Amino acid sequence: MSAATAPRPAVRLRRELRAWRTWPSRVLGSWQRSLRFRTLVLTIALSTLAILVACVWMALAIQNDLFQSRRDQVLGDARRATTAAQATLDSALQGDSAQVRNVVDSVMASLGRQSDSDLVAMFRVDQTPSATAPQDFVLGGGNWDGQITDALRDKVRSDADVQWWQSIALTDASGRVVPGIAVGQQLNVAGVGAYELYIAYDLAAADQTLGFVQGTLWVVGLALIAIIAGISWFVLRSVTVPIGEAAHTSAELAAGRLDVRLDVHGEDEIATLGRSFNAMADSIQAQIKELAELSLVQQRFVSDVSHELRTPLTTIRLAADVLNDHREAFDPVSTRAAELLHAQVQRFETLLTDLLEISRYDAGSVQLELEPTSLAHLAEDVVAQMHQLAEQHGSDVRLVAPGGYSPVEMDPRRVRRIVRNLLGNAIEHGEGRPIVVTVDSDQDAVAVGVRDYGMGMRPEDQERVFDRFWRADPSRKRTIGGTGLGLAIALGDTRLHGGTLGVWSSLGLGTNFVLTLPRRAGAEPASSPLSLAPEGDGLDDLGLTQPIDVDSALRGKEST
């Protein structure tokens, strides 16, 4: 069980991987096919770029502004604290080192109180050791004083009255690194000398604000992109959906559904398109209907004429038969006349029957009466039926049936008529040479081929061979009473079966007709079990099927 199910996830994964691999081509396909997809992608890409630029610019401006205002505040604060500390120092009594230290300590403490910051450091400018002057003081934890650059210290040392500042990194109570500012200025301790005073301020609050603002900007930016995408999707939909509908409806109209129309709302360009389309469809439908009616009238006329002709033809037929039966009693001229009348009435009748059959195809009123039939046996019957006629023409008809015995649904009356017609043509045009009837089948189709080794046809004649009333050679003497409709009817019958009727012919080599019928109705055979063009069939060895010398044959005909 597990062995059976185990490959499934792997297969699915592989399939998904394969699906992943097809993604680029699928996206490319959508890009090329879908106007909406392409426009949407472009809109999103461009608006994303615009929003990104705007957000970055705003973030930078806000950051700058926040820093500057905090710095100004810090500088002001530091100045006040320093001024207060200087005043304290100035008013303090001069004394020994311990006293100075006490004073400085208290000043440092008050600095810490007066400023917002508790990070204060003092470094003596004159680095030479002095008995009375304490060296350095650092208030507040961390090693922030180590970050004060020499450049800043040089500046502070060089000018006694000016405030200097630099950015530093501070570590807050929770160990987080936050940005800060160190402000430096000289402080003069009476009797001891100048000190550098540095006060560090952290910018955590400003940083937090900045973080919040930037976060908001990102959220707003993304939201904007999403909103723009949504809006473009809806807007595009309102344009592309009608276009898609119009395309779909056009396709349906082209496929022959003439009654399809577009829904038209409003007065905009889309509505105009819809109205124009509907007007076009109306016009096409009207014209096609008119043509169809004309065609129907014509077909009905042909059918009616054929039927109307039948009653007088019956009378003529009966009369001709009666005359023919009594022809011995007539003088020779009348006898011959009666015979001719009899024969031609029969020909006329065949023609009328064929014409009626054709008019049925045109009217689409033919229905097949299907029954399981063995094509090989059917061909055998036809060959047997026409054996005598073939003998009269000196042709030997051979039946080669390697397959096609199993019954296939077909209308045997019509198929028999097709085969009879093909064989009749082969006998008539076969020049007394052998005729080969082949029956074979494959999985999808059964086929019967009728090959003669007569004169064959020119390529331009082959194209017309199924045309109504077309004859291969008008000057040729016809020996079998054909109506000129036989192959047209054969083709009509073949099409009703969903089959194909192919012709191959070559001057001097003869002609091959192949009728292919599908095993299952409706499934048009893609290929035939029999090939149309001849392969070596061994008959050439008999010496009976050597190619006819067409030129000399034609010359011979012309000279007679």
Added chain:
Amino acid sequence: MTSRILVVDDDTALAEMIGIVLDTEGFETVFCADGAQAVDAFRAERPDLVLLDLMLPGMDGIEICTRLRAESGVPIIMLTARTDTADVVAGLESGADDYIVKPFNPKELVARIRTRLRPAATDAGESLRIGDLTVDVAAHEVRRGSTPIPLTPLEFELLVALASKPQQVFSREMLLEQVWGYHYKADTRLVNVHVQRLRAKVELDPDNPKIVTTVRGVGYRAGAAS
């Protein structure tokens, strides 16, 4: 005794020509060119067979056929120019025994007529049982119990053909040959329609036939005698 044939056709030339052909074959012909008078002509002439054109002015052939069938089992052969399914089937369903398609030749016409006029070729005095029916061949009578069932000669012949060989399954082609006299492949609708008409008369429940049963894909056979 010559058989009298009523030709109902509005085309007088064809009717006359048919008359000539039938006269030479020894039949006696009477004519009626108007559909509306066909039934009256039938009553006046009492013909042995009716040749009926399907397309007639006044009253169409199918209507005439129905009316004639209502009062007589006389053999009716239709003349039709159309072989389209609907026309032929409608004619057969209205009671015509056979049909012949224009244009036809004289031999065909005479052969059709002779088949319909021939006397039933069964031994006199024979009595057959089929289902709960008794078929008295000599008296040309079918009875259920003591109630006679009126059948046309064709329907009677069809029933006798089936009843005389109760073990045999008859294909449609066999029945066409035996009852209609066709020696070549003919229209099997003739059999289908007439079996339906026969069942409508002899079966107690035509939807569930016991007298003439269908053998699917083969044909028909007589129901077991009871």
